[in-house]
Amino acid sequence: MAKLKNGKLRRKDEVWxxxxxxxxxxxxxxxxxxxxxxxxxxxxxxxxxTDFLCREELRPIRLQLELLKPEMILSERGIxxxxxxxxxxxxxxxxxxxxxxxxETQKQNLEAASVYYDEARKFAQLxxxxxxxxxxxxxxxxxxxxxxxxxxxxxxxxxxxAPSIGLNIxxxxxxxPNPYVTPELSFNFHYxxxxxxxxxxxxxxxxxxxxxxxxxxxxxxxxxLIQTKRMAPIPLILFGRDFWHSIINFKALADFGTxxxxxxxxxxxxxxxEEAWKIVADFYEL
Numbered sequence: 001m002a003k004l005k006n007g008k009l010r011r012k013d014e015v016w017x018x019x020x021x022x023x024x025x026x027x028x029x030x031x032x033x034x035x036x037x038x039x040x041x042x043x044x045x046x047x048x049x050t051d052f053l054c055r056e057e058l059r060p061i062r063l064q065l066e067l068l069k070p071e072m073i074l075s076e077r078g079i080x081x082x083x084x085x086x087x088x089x090x091x092x093x094x095x096x097x098x099x100x101x102x103x104e105t106q107k108q109n110l111e112a113a114s115v116y117y118d119e120a121r122k123f124a125q126l127x128x129x130x131x132x133x134x135x136x137x138x139x140x141x142x143x144x145x146x147x148x149x150x151x152x153x154x155x156x157x158x159x160x161x162a163p164s165i166g167l168n169i170x171x172x173x174x175x176x177p178n179p180y181v182t183p184e185l186s187f188n189f190h191y192x193x194x195x196x197x198x199x200x201x202x203x204x205x206x207x208x209x210x211x212x213x214x215x216x217x218x219x220x221x222x223x224x225l226i227q228t229k230r231m232a233p234i235p236l237i238l239f240g241r242d243f244w245h246s247i248i249n250f251k252a253l254a255d256f257g258t259x260x261x262x263x264x265x266x267x268x269x270x271x272x273x274e275e276a277w278k279i280v281a282d283f284y285e286l
Contacts (some may be wrong), residue, residue, distance in 0.1 A: 025045065026045060026047075026048050029045055029048070062190065062191075063193075063194060066194040066195075067194050067197065067198075069187070070167070071198070071201070073184070073185070073187075074185075074202070077185070078135075079136075079137055079140050079165075079185075079202065080137050080202065081139060081140070081203075081204040082140045082141070082165065082202045082203055083127045083139050083141055083142065083206075083207065083280070084142045084199050084200070084207070085120060085124065085141060085150070085153035086149070086199075086208045086209065086215050086218045086219065087149025087150065087210065088148050088209065088210055088211035088212055088215055089144075089146045089148040089149070089212075089214075090110055090148055090212070091110060091114060091116055091117055091148040091209070091210065092111065092117065092148070093117050093151075094114040094115070094117060094118055095114070098110035098111045113210055116149060116152075116209045116210055116239060117148070117149060119272060120149045120153050120156065120207075120209055120273075121152040121153070121155055121156035121159075122156060123153070123156065123207060123273035123276055123277060124141045124153045124154070124155070124160070124164070125156040125157070125159060125160045126274070127157065127162075128141065128156070128160035130286060132160075132162065138204070140157075140162070140164065140165060141154065141156070141157040141162070142165040142167065142199065142202075142203075143164070143165070143167070144166070144167055144168065144214075145165075145167055145168035145177040145178060145186060146166075146168065147178055149209040149210075149211065151180060154178055154180035154181045154182075157180070158182075163182040163184075164180070164181060165181070165182070165186075166178065166181030166182075166185065167189060167198055168187065168188045168189065169188070169190070170188065196218065199218065200221075203222075203234060204235075204284070205234055205280045205283075206222050206234065207235075207237045207270075207276055208222075208236070208238050208239065209239045210240050210243045210244075219238075222236060223263075223266055226266050227263055227266060233266070234283075235279050235280050236266060236268065237268045237279055237280075238267050238268070238269050239269075240269075240271065241271065244269070250264045
């Protein structure tokens with residue numbers, strides 16, 4: 001029999017449910033007498049058997065679970081839209097050492113790039129001011145949850161008293177979420193593809209700061225979806241015109257013919273948090 005609540009067989013969402021709760025069976029299975037039979041892996045409840053869930057044949061289920069879990073939590077929290085902030089994990093806070101530098105050139109460049117940490121922090125604060133008007137259900141800051149620019153985004157939101165989301169992924173480094181992510185909105189992923197879906201499913205704007213291969217991947221995934229009309233046009237803002245033009249020759253792509261001339265108009269450039277927010281505000285007539 002299902003768990004009685006106030007004399008009624010109701011779930012949390014008030015739907016009638018006379019069936020026994022699976023969580024109850026999970027707890028009951030943990031206290032059954034230990035015998036050779038009950039100790040066998042084959043006896044474990046399938047949905048509590050992590051070894052079973054990690055089998056190669058269960059990959060489709062794991063993909064579905066990674067899509068479902070954050071979606072359900074964000075929906076229950078009432079979050080309707082996000083502002084996504086991509087950028088390098090290796091960019092330090094102003095005044096901090098460039099911990100990722102491998103030589104003097106990298107050290108100088110990364111420490112000079114700390115200006116982007118400050119601008120990311122300020123931009124997140126501007127997002128938080130707008131989000132407060134919607135009870136923090138719209139324009140919620142979302143980052144990759146790691147250090148560098150990601151930390152700056154979550155930090156700015158936290159300093160403004162706003163919740164923010166972090167989508168971490170298991171890597172050899174940067175495994176722990178930064179301390180400014182709202183704990184209840186801190187997620188961890190195995191699959192890059194599902195993580196990238198979550199970045200864009202609620203995105204009202206995407207802001208991209210200087211970064212490495214991961215940042216490039218996220219940028220080109222976003223612009224490709226917009227270019228191919230698989231995603232509605234939204235403000236796609238690149239921070240640091242000089243940086244982007246120094247590493248990607250956008251005009252050469254258009255001149256060569258591999259993208260349309262107007263494809264390079266799918267994104268904007270900004271140098272300051274205020275400039276970037278104005279692009280978002282003008283787009284949505286805020």
